[in-house]
Amino acid sequence: MRILANLCSVVPGGVGGAEQYSTGLLKAVLDHVSTETTSSPESELQLEIASLAGVREAHAYLKPHRWHEAPLPPKFRSLRLFAESTWLAKKSKGFDLVHHFGGRAPAIRRRVAVVTIHDLQPFDMPENFSPLKRKYLTSAITRTVNSDAFIATPSQWVADQICTRFNVDPSRLWVVPPSIELLSPTDQQEHFYALGLNTDDPFIFYPAATYPHKNHKVLIDAFAQVRKDHPDLKLVLTGGAGRSHNEVMAQVTATPGVIHLGYVTRPQLEHLYRSATALAMPSTYEGFGLPVAEALAAGTPVIISNAGALPEVAATTTPLDPHTPKLWTAAITELLNTPTETHEEPSQPIFSPTNTATQLLKLWTTCLKH
Secondary structure, eight states: EEEEEEEETTTTTTTHHHHHHHHHHHHHHHHHHHHTTTTTTTGOOOEEEETTTTTTHHHHOOOOOOEEEEESTOHHHHHHHIIIIIIIIHHTTTTTTTESSSOOOSSOOSSSSEEEOOOOOOHHHGGSSOOHHHHHHHHOOOOOOHOOOOEEESSOOOHHHHHHHHHHOOOGEEEEOOOOOOOOOOHHHHHHHHHTOOOOEEEEEOOOOOOOOOOOHHHHHHHHHHTOTTTTTTTEEEEOOOHHHHHHHHHHHSSSHHHEEEEEHHHHEEEEHHHOEEEEEEOSSSSSSSSHHHHHHHHHOOOEHHHHTTHHHHHTTBOOOOTOHHHHHHHHHHHSSOOSSSSSOOOOOGSSHHHHHHHHHHHHHHHHHH
């Protein structure tokens, strides 16, 4: 079984959860296959990756059978689309199946295909996109769903949304959850020192780029109220700059106790997960919500909104209306007033690398049989 994974949509550090989801799944599959016996069907898998320049270096831990890298920078969407319809179309010759991880199938493609659709945000929240980008994405997703490709989604919520909007045969839809694999804890104090944080201060953590649907304002407003009774509490934000960055940073500057760290390394991110008093995620739209799953894997309490797939990811947590700051004030206050035991990392078998690799391999095998 010769599979080509299309990562031409990946801009290292620039596409957030979709990049982490895609590369995490591929690592899970490669690790899983490397442990299989020579008599198992998985041992015959030949997984190769196609991307634009720089992606291989950014994800050097991935060890596919072969990595094809186009000599084009991934920064510009026009170049990524051009590469998919030309360079990738030629490279895909000879493969049994091509899995496109970028949310839509290329306009020109060959071979049997699987396409991962991360969400339907261009349809559900069109105000978050420029008119040109919205028109392109809605057209490309519609074309993809109406093709013969199998569709993978990160959550049941996204799969249900696709079924409802497009009347898709459910047998073409497969939920493949992300692979959650945290690094082993190292020197926590060293990471906090590098970030300029005090290890003794309690803090609420929210890792999210400053896009409108990430809803930073509600969390900052709620935090400001909580801090009146808990003056040592901090709100730590991480993530890149999105369309609402100027507004968010103005609110950060005006609110004592709020710290925006911007981009942090993977080890630093995981130490923030493990050390936070809680992770709060007030998003108004999420196709999955990787930070919630990762915080739970680190044994950290979560406070989530009722938007999108978040209640699916944190099924035992009571979700909140993302538009009502007083609910978030009350939830944070209750958590602070109810001390929890020392963090223990719980088992999350549905998000384990073995489970996600198995699901993805089943999808590829079923697609080829079909």
